[in-house]
Amino acid sequence: MPDASGTPVTIVDVARRAGVSHSTVSRVLNGRPHIKPETRRRVEAALSELGYVANLSARSLAGGRLGLVGLVVLDLEGSYSHQVVRGVDQALAEVGLELMLCTTHRREQREHDYVARLSVGMCDGLIVLVPKSEQRYAKELAERRYPFVLVDHKGSAEASGVIARNEAGAIDAMTHLAELGHQRIGHITGSLETSAGADRLAGYRRAVADLGLDDDPSLVYEGDFSMESGEAGARHLMRLGQRPTAIFVGADAAAIGAAGELWRAGLSIPSDISLVGFDDLPEAEYAQPPLTTVRQPMADMGREAVKLLLARIDDPTLAVTHLELPTTLIVRSSTAPPRG
Amino acid sequence: MPDASGTPVTIVDVARRAGVSHSTVSRVLNGRPHIKPETRRRVEAALSELGYVANLSARSLAGGRLGLVGLVVLDLEGSYSHQVVRGVDQALAEVGLELMLCTTHRREQREHDYVARLSVGMCDGLIVLVPKSEQRYAKELAERRYPFVLVDHKGSAEASGVIARNEAGAIDAMTHLAELGHQRIGHITGSLETSAGADRLAGYRRAVADLGLDDDPSLVYEGDFSMESGEAGARHLMRLGQRPTAIFVGADAAAIGAAGELWRAGLSIPSDISLVGFDDLPEAEYAQPPLTTVRQPMADMGREAVKLLLARIDDPTLAVTHLELPTTLIVRSSTAPPRG
DNA sequence: GACAGCCTTGCACACGTGTGCAACTATAGC
DNA sequence: GCTATAGTTGCACACGTGTGCAAGGCTGTC
Numbered sequence: 183m184p185d186a187s188g189t190p191v192t193i194v195d196v197a198r199r200a201g202v203s204h205s206t207v208s209r210v211l212n213g214r215p216h217i218k219p220e221t222r223r224r225v226e227a228a229l230s231e232l233g234y235v236a237n238l239s240a241r242s243l244a245g246g247r248l249g250l251v252g253l254v255v256l257d258l259e260g261s262y263s264h265q266v267v268r269g270v271d272q273a274l275a276e277v278g279l280e281l282m283l284c285t286t287h288r289r290e291q292r293e294h295d296y297v298a299r300l301s302v303g304m305c306d307g308l309i310v311l312v313p314k315s316e317q318r319y320a321k322e323l324a325e326r327r328y329p330f331v332l333v334d335h336k337g338s339a340e341a342s343g344v345i346a347r348n349e350a351g352a353i354d355a356m357t358h359l360a361e362l363g364h365q366r367i368g369h370i371t372g373s374l375e376t377s378a379g380a381d382r383l384a385g386y387r388r389a390v391a392d393l394g395l396d397d398d399p400s401l402v403y404e405g406d407f408s409m410e411s412g413e414a415g416a417r418h419l420m421r422l423g424q425r426p427t428a429i430f431v432g433a434d435a436a437a438i439g440a441a442g443e444l445w446r447a448g449l450s451i452p453s454d455i456s457l458v459g460f461d462d463l464p465e466a467e468y469a470q471p472p473l474t475t476v477r478q479p480m481a482d483m484g485r486e487a488v489k490l491l492l493a494r495i496d497d498p499t500l501a502v503t504h505l506e507l508p509t510t511l512i513v514r515s516s517t518a519p520p521r522g
Numbered sequence: 523m524p525d526a527s528g529t530p531v532t533i534v535d536v537a538r539r540a541g542v543s544h545s546t547v548s549r550v551l552n553g554r555p556h557i558k559p560e561t562r563r564r565v566e567a568a569l570s571e572l573g574y575v576a577n578l579s580a581r582s583l584a585g586g587r588l589g590l591v592g593l594v595v596l597d598l599e600g601s602y603s604h605q606v607v608r609g610v611d612q613a614l615a616e617v618g619l620e621l622m623l624c625t626t627h628r629r630e631q632r633e634h635d636y637v638a639r640l641s642v643g644m645c646d647g648l649i650v651l652v653p654k655s656e657q658r659y660a661k662e663l664a665e666r667r668y669p670f671v672l673v674d675h676k677g678s679a680e681a682s683g684v685i686a687r688n689e690a691g692a693i694d695a696m697t698h699l700a701e702l703g704h705q706r707i708g709h710i711t712g713s714l715e716t717s718a719g720a721d722r723l724a725g726y727r728r729a730v731a732d733l734g735l736d737d738d739p740s741l742v743y744e745g746d747f748s749m750e751s752g753e754a755g756a757r758h759l760m761r762l763g764q765r766p767t768a769i770f771v772g773a774d775a776a777a778i779g780a781a782g783e784l785w786r787a788g789l790s791i792p793s794d795i796s797l798v799g800f801d802d803l804p805e806a807e808y809a810q811p812p813l814t815t816v817r818q819p820m821a822d823m824g825r826e827a828v829k830l831l832l833a834r835i836d837d838p839t840l841a842v843t844h845l846e847l848p849t850t851l852i853v854r855s856s857t858a859p860p861r862g
Numbered sequence: 863g864a865c866a867g868c869c870t871t872g873c874a875c876a877c878g879t880g881t882g883c884a885a886c887t888a889t890a891g892c
Numbered sequence: 893g894c895t896a897t898a899g900t901t902g903c904a905c906a907c908g909t910g911t912g913c914a915a916g917g918c919t920g921t922c
Binding site (some may be wrong): 542543544545546549555556557558561580582583584585643 | 898902909
């Protein structure tokens with residue numbers, strides 16, 4: 183029950199009511215020792231009678247904890263961000279911290295701006311999802327000992343990172359196709375600026391070499407994770423003189439785009455051509471046909487990032503950690519042996 | 523390029539570099555008049571040379587604008603929140619403001635807590651999506667002249683609100699079913715604690731009366747917008763001695779749940795029973811069969827809320843506004859004339 | 863009973879920024 | 893050349909909270 187004066191209740195109001203100094207109230211709020219039980223009771227009574235709510239800006243300025251973690255993401259349009267955000271949100275809720283979510287709308291400059299602003303007195307720590315220009319701020323944050331974690335990034339000497347075993351996952355996908363009998367497999371890559379995209383391509387190449395598959399540069403189409411790039415990639419691969427009998431796509435969204443394009447070209451999946459995605463987005467299960475894909479533990483990546491971050495908030499001198507989470511091949515109905 | 527000392531650059535550092543007082547730097551930053559062009563140039567040079575980033579906590583404490591808007595939502599699990607959040611996010615991005623997103627995880631106490639904390643020095647204004655305990659804070663915020671807007675809520679004497687014309691939308695849905703020839707129509711309500719749920723039920727009742735449809739209390743099942751409540755509602759309606767030939771469901775998520783339950787009971791939609799939802803979530807279009815539904819302009823509601831909020835931030839004495847947005851009936855394949 | 867030591871509390875300053883007021887400078891008008 | 897005025901800038905304080913330091917009170921020990 184705040185006062186009716188129209189301004190929020192401050193620590194000073196509480197102190198006056200309890201007949202103590204504002205320092206004592208601050209100590210009660212922060213659970214400091216050396217408070218007489220009777221005093222603590224009076225202060226707590228005043229706190230709840232006045233309905234005190236901490237001014238976090240003031241607390242931050244004075245060097246206290248905000249109980250707030252910042253999360254910078256590309257956007258909220260796709261399921262991918264959504265899944266990771268859920269994991270982060272849940273993990274933070276469990277420890278009573280709050281989330282400040284900022285979307286960069288895919289503009290790299292905004293990634294840097296957000297990191298700069300959030301790290302100056304707005305949050306206790308920062309998680310950056312799919313960082314694209316981390317080299318612009320990682321060193322500075324590290325110098326300031328500001329806690330932060332990169333997700334879907336390997337990390338670096340200055341930065342902790344959480345990422346899936348993308349190369350191994352890609353090899354799993356390729357091995358599955360090879361075991362079905364496919365010899366000529368196309369690949370629509372994700373954005374090669376990201377570790378995820380680059381590593382999945384590396385896994386593809388590794389599998390082609392190790393399994394003795396057709397090694398033809400025109401089988402690789404450079405995409406960017408988007409549905410549109412999946413469509414374009416499918417068109418490219420269909421135009422080849424010698425078509426692949428299967429396509430490994432570096433992201434489910436792109437795989438769904440490719441599936442649509444193949445369907446429009448009159449091909450049916452998997453009897454005419456097999457398709458494997460990556461991520462295991464919710465829509466992969468509901469696609470027509472349900473998509474075979476490599477599951478990336480997106481919510482877990484968010485949760486692990488929170489764990490790492492909390493540890494660094496508690497002890498900013500902690501060494502950086504690079505965490506790689508395993509993937510799982512999920513076989514559904516978009517893959518089958520090649521014709522004949 | 524911040525200094526290498528490990529602490530962020532402050533306005534004082536900039537002032538020293540430019541050979542002026544910190545007041546002058548502050549004035550340059552805030553675009554105040556009466557600055558000699560030459561001085562302004564020196565300050566701007568120092569700002570960019572040092573890579574100054576404002577400490578928002580300090581700015582907030584000193585009474586300045588944060589450029590930050592808080593958004594309190596139930597959760598990010600369903601598409602509904604997601605759509606509104608997108609609208610808010612886009613509208614804010616257009617005017618260069620940032621979003622602070624907080625999820626209550628459906629706990630009403632947290633709604634109140636978040637509103638209290640965010641409104642004390644953390645944000646310039648607040649949007650609350652699907653408010654459930656607004657009476658606990660609306661009056662206080664209004665007294666403090668703190669700008670806030672409720673979304674999916676009618677608003678009150680103290681609170682601005684943005685909401686869809688739920689009653690009219692429900693009447694449209696019912697009229698569509700009646701025109702197809704349905705006489706006995708069930709209704710699975712949304713949460714009746716929300717205006718949306720209550721108003722859609724009111725629309726159902728109004729249509730039953732005005733169109734002379736079967737008026738049987740057992741045709742109404744009280745749900746809560748969730749998929750599970752849709753399943754339970756469908757089970758209830760199937761158990762009735764005299765079954766309805768159509769169901770109007772107060773939310774798409776629940777309608778999809780109901781569709782699943784009907785399918786498991788061996789009924790086919792729309793030949794055995796017609797189904798109409800509400801919201802027009804993205805999944806309504808991809809449901810089996812594609813769902814006839816009442817579109818609620820979710821992203822627009824978010825955008826309009828931002829507009830209202832910005833106006834109140836600019837002038838906190840502005841009168842409260844209650845905005846109602848029209849709905850649109852989207853006819854797909856889940857409705858047909860009744861058997862026989 | 864005196865002294866040491868711990869418990870408890872308040873004072874005063876710090877954090878970074880915005881702003882009213884006063885002071886100073888430059889310009890123009892007479 | 894003097895004054896009035898507008899333009900420009902700095903000083904000092906405010907915002908709300910956390911904390912080092914010191915002072916006071918209490919307890920226990922010899």
